[in-house]
Every structure is written in C-alpha cells, then in structure tokens.
Amino acid sequence: MNTWLLILGMLAITFLIRYSFFAWPDLRFPRLVEQGLHYVPVAVLTAIVVPGMLMPGGEWTLRWDNAYLLAGILAIVVAAFSRNLLATIAGGLLSFFLLRWAFGQLPV
Amino acid sequence: MSRSQEFFHGCRDILPLVLGAIPFGIIFGTLAIGAGLSSWQAMGMSALVFAGSAQFIAITLLTGGVGALVVLLTTFVVNLRHALYSAALQPFVRHLPGGWRGPLAFWLTDEAFAVVQHRYAREDDSPNKHWFFLGAALTMYLNWQLSTLVGIAFGQAVPDIASWGLDFAMIATFIGIAVPMMRTRPQVASAVVAGAVALLTWELPYKLGLIAAALAGIVVGVWLERRAEIAARTQGDA
Numbered sequence: 001m002n003t004w005l006l007i008l009g010m011l012a013i014t015f016l017i018r019y020s021f022f023a024w025p026d027l028r029f030p031r032l033v034e035q036g037l038h039y040v041p042v043a044v045l046t047a048i049v050v051p052g053m054l055m056p057g058g059e060w061t062l063r064w065d066n067a068y069l070l071a072g073i074l075a076i077v078v079a080a081f082s083r084n085l086l087a088t089i090a091g092g093l094l095s096f097f098l099l100r101w102a103f104g105q106l107p108v
Numbered sequence: 109m110s111r112s113q114e115f116f117h118g119c120r121d122i123l124p125l126v127l128g129a130i131p132f133g134i135i136f137g138t139l140a141i142g143a144g145l146s147s148w149q150a151m152g153m154s155a156l157v158f159a160g161s162a163q164f165i166a167i168t169l170l171t172g173g174v175g176a177l178v179v180l181l182t183t184f185v186v187n188l189r190h191a192l193y194s195a196a197l198q199p200f201v202r203h204l205p206g207g208w209r210g211p212l213a214f215w216l217t218d219e220a221f222a223v224v225q226h227r228y229a230r231e232d233d234s235p236n237k238h239w240f241f242l243g244a245a246l247t248m249y250l251n252w253q254l255s256t257l258v259g260i261a262f263g264q265a266v267p268d269i270a271s272w273g274l275d276f277a278m279i280a281t282f283i284g285i286a287v288p289m290m291r292t293r294p295q296v297a298s299a300v301v302a303g304a305v306a307l308l309t310w311e312l313p314y315k316l317g318l319i320a321a322a323l324a325g326i327v328v329g330v331w332l333e334r335r336a337e338i339a340a341r342t343q344g345d346a
Contacts (some may be wrong), residue, residue, distance in 0.1 A: 003149050006176050010166060010183045011156040017187045019213035021194040025202035029195070035333060036326045037196040041222060042295050043302040043325030044189045045286040047318050049162075050303035051310055058310075068276060075280045077285035080273045085124040088287070092280030100273055107268040 065103045071096035110277065111286040118243025125219035126251045128281030131274035132160050133252050136167065138269050143171045147260050149327070154256040158214070158249060160278075162186045165315070185317045189322060192328020193221040200228045204238055215245030222285040294336070298329030 016054065029037070053072035055061060061069070073091030082088065101107050109117070133154070140150035145167075151162055162183045169179050193216055201209055224241045263269055290296045300324025309317030 003145060004152070006166070006179060007149065007156055007174060009176070009180050010153070010159075010162065013183050014157050014159045014187050014190070015214055016336050017184070018190045018194055018216040019210065020191045022200040022201055022209040022213045024198075025204075025209070027198065027202075029128060029199075032330065033195075034199075035330045037192065038331035039295070039298045039326040040189075040192040040196050040322070041225065042286050042289050042299050043322045043329065044192065044219070045282040046299040046325065047280045047302040047306040047321035049279050049286065051306050052275070054307060055310060056273070056275075068279065071276065072279055072283065075283045076287055079284050082159065083288040085281075085284040085288075086127070088284030089124055089128050089277070089280045089301075092283065093277060095275045096273065096280070105273070107271055 065105075067096050067099035067103060067105065070099055109234050109236060111236045111239045114234065114239035115243035118227070119244075119247045121223045121227070121240075122219060122244040122247050125222065128277045128284075129160065129219060129251060130255045131277045132164075133255025134259035134263060135270060135274050136160065136163055137256040137261075138263025139164070139167045139171075139259075140267075140327050141260055141264060142255075142270075143167045145170075150260050151253070151256060154252055157183075158217070158252060159183075159187055159190075160217070160252070170218060170224055176205070182315060185319060189218075190216055190221075192322065193218075193225075194235065196225060196321055197221065197228070201238065201241075208238060212241055212245065215249055217245075218282070218285075219248050220245045229259035292333075294329045294332035297332050298325040301325045301328040 036074045049072070053066075053069045056066070056068040064070075071092050074095050077086050078084075079088040097106070133317050135144070136154065137150055140153065140163075141147070145153070157163055165182055165186055166179045169182065172300070194213065197216070201212060204212075220241070222273070227237055227240045227244075286299065290299055302321045305324040306317055306321035309320045
C-alpha cells in the first residue's frame with residue numbers, strides 16, 4: 001500500500017478524533033460527564049507512564065537494573081515535591097542516563 | 109491580557125514539554141528512514157498526522173511488515189484519548205468560529221492539552237485564552253517538525269540511536285504533568301487504578317488497554333468524588 005495514502009488515512013483518523021467534540025459547539029455535557037473529564041489527564045498519562053516504567057520494550061522488567069523504573073520513581077518524587085515540570089524532566093533524564101551508564105546499558 | 113501576551117505566554121509555558129518531545133521527534137525521524145520511508149514521507153507524517161505515539165507505532169508496525177489496515181486501526185485506538193481532550197476543552201472553545209476550532213483541534217496534543225487546560229482552569233476572565241492555546245500548539249508543532257528533520261538528517265549517523273532509551277524523555281514529561289495534578293484522594297486513586305489496569309491489559313491488541321485503563325481510572329475518580337460529596341452532605345445535615 002502506498003505510504004502517502006497511509007499517511008493521509010492517519011491524518012483523517014487523528015484529526016476527526018481531535019475535532020470530535022469541537023465539532024459540536026452547542027453540545028452541553030451532563031454533570032457526571034463533566035466530573036469525569038477532570039480525571040482525563042491523570043488517568044491517561046498514568047496509563048502511559050506505568051507500563052513504560054515497568055515494561056520498557058514490552059516485557060515485565062522488575063529488576064534492580066531497570067533504569068526506566070528507578071529514574072521514573074525519582075522523577076515522581078521530584079515532581080511531587082517540586083511541582084516543577086522542568087526540574088522533573090531534567091532530574092529524571094539526568095538520573096536515567098547516569099543509571100544506564102552505570103549499568104553499562106548505553107551503546108558507548 | 110492582550111492577544112500577543114497570551115500567545116507568548118502559551119509559547120513560553122509549553123517550553124518544558126517541548127524539551128521532552130525533542131528526543132522523541134529525533135528518534136521518530138531516524139526510525140522512519142530506517143523503516144524505508146523517504147525523507148519527504150517521514151516529514152509528511154510529522155507535518156500531517158502530528159501525533160507522536162501513533163507515528164511511532166506506525167513505523168514500528170511497518171517495520172514488522174504489518175498491513176496498513178492494522179496501522180490505521182492502531183492509530184485510531186492510540187489516539188482515542190484525544191477525544192477525551194477534545195471533550196474536556198470543548199466548553200472553552202465552543203464560542204470560537206470554525207476557523208479557530210479546526211486548526212486548534214489539529215494541533216491538540218498531550219502536551220498542548222496539559223498546558224492549555226491549566227490556562228483555562230485559571231480564574232481570570234481573559235477573553236483571549238485561545239491565543240494562549242494557539243501559541244502553545246504552534247510552538248509544539250514547529251518543534252516536532254524541526255526535531256523530525258534533525259532525526260532524518262543526522263539520526264543514521266549516530267550508532268544505534270534507538271537503543272539509547274531516549275523514549276524515557278516522554279515518561280519523565282508525563283510524570284511532570286500528571287503528578288502535580290494529583291492533589292485530591294480521588295485523583296490519586298484514579299491514577300493508581302489507571303496504572304494497574306494498564307499493566308493488566310497490556311496484552312490486548314492495538315493498545316486497547318490504554319483506553320480500558322483510562323476509562324477505569326476516570327470511573328473510579330468520579331465514584332470517589334461523588335461518595336465524598338454525599339458524605340459531606342450527610343455530615344452537613346446532621
């Protein structure tokens with residue numbers, strides 16, 4: 001199949017999803033739904049992050065040399081105490097690469 | 109605030125998230141070329157689809173020789189979370205004309221959603237908050253194109269760039285967005301349930317587990333919030 005057709009298909013699907021509710025400006029949500037929407041960011045992001053830490057590469061990796069898990073926990077601690085996005089990203093990435101280096105997991 | 113002030117605050121507030129997306133874009137550019145896409149096709153995917161995780165999965169699937177239909181189905185499921193973002197922001201953009209709502213929807217990413225919903229949640233009644241949205245979204249878009257380009261141009265020169273684990277940048281970014289939002293007990297419970305269900309449903313095809321996990325987290329959060337409301341009300345009556 002033509003790659004360009006695939007890209008256009010992905011464009012159409014992605015845009016229609018993002019535009020879905022913007023397309024109906026007169027729509028009002030019931031209170032239950034509105035309450036639920038408040039939980040969207042936390043629930044979605046956690047659902048991406050947790051498997052990313054415990055299953056990097058798609059396999060359970062509950063091991064002491066799992067840098068994704070250790071640096072992820074450290075990033076959570078930094079985020080909880082500092083509530084600062086930049087500090088969380090910088091601290092998380094720095095510890096991640098130090099750990100990977102210490103574990104000999106970097107291709108250098 | 110004026111339009112230009114809102115616009116520049118949007119550009120500024122999304123900068124930390126832009127930082128987290130750079131390695132992701134570079135790896136995408138690199139892997140896309142590795143998967144046999146031409147430079148134009150790789151650039152075209154970033155410019156037209158503009159959805160990091162879906163692009164990533166598409167490339168991985170293409171490398172694995174999976175059919176286009178599966179790629180499209182996966183794109184749909186992986187991006188379904190954006191429908192939740194679309195619903196969450198709809199009350200704030202519904203007064204805008206279609207000429208605004210269309211482009212803003214096209215640029216609605218995880219990162220843009222995170223900073224924009226934060227802006228809309230602030231109490232001031234600035235009429236120009238959509239300019240903040242535009243500034244944040246455009247900054248993210250421009251950065252995604254540039255980092256894809258860097259990956260296309262230089263990615264192949266770095267040995268084994270995919271095994272460096274640069275994808276951790278996205279995990280750190282999402283932690284930085286999500287953790288400070290967990291201020292109430294229902295929010296924490298919602299996160300714990302979403303994380304646990306995501307692990308339990310990992311085996312489901314097409315990343316369907318992500319949607320199951322998000323819905324489970326939302327249901328638990330609302331349930332606990334309502335329970336606390338009822339408890340507060342009965343206490344008030346007594």
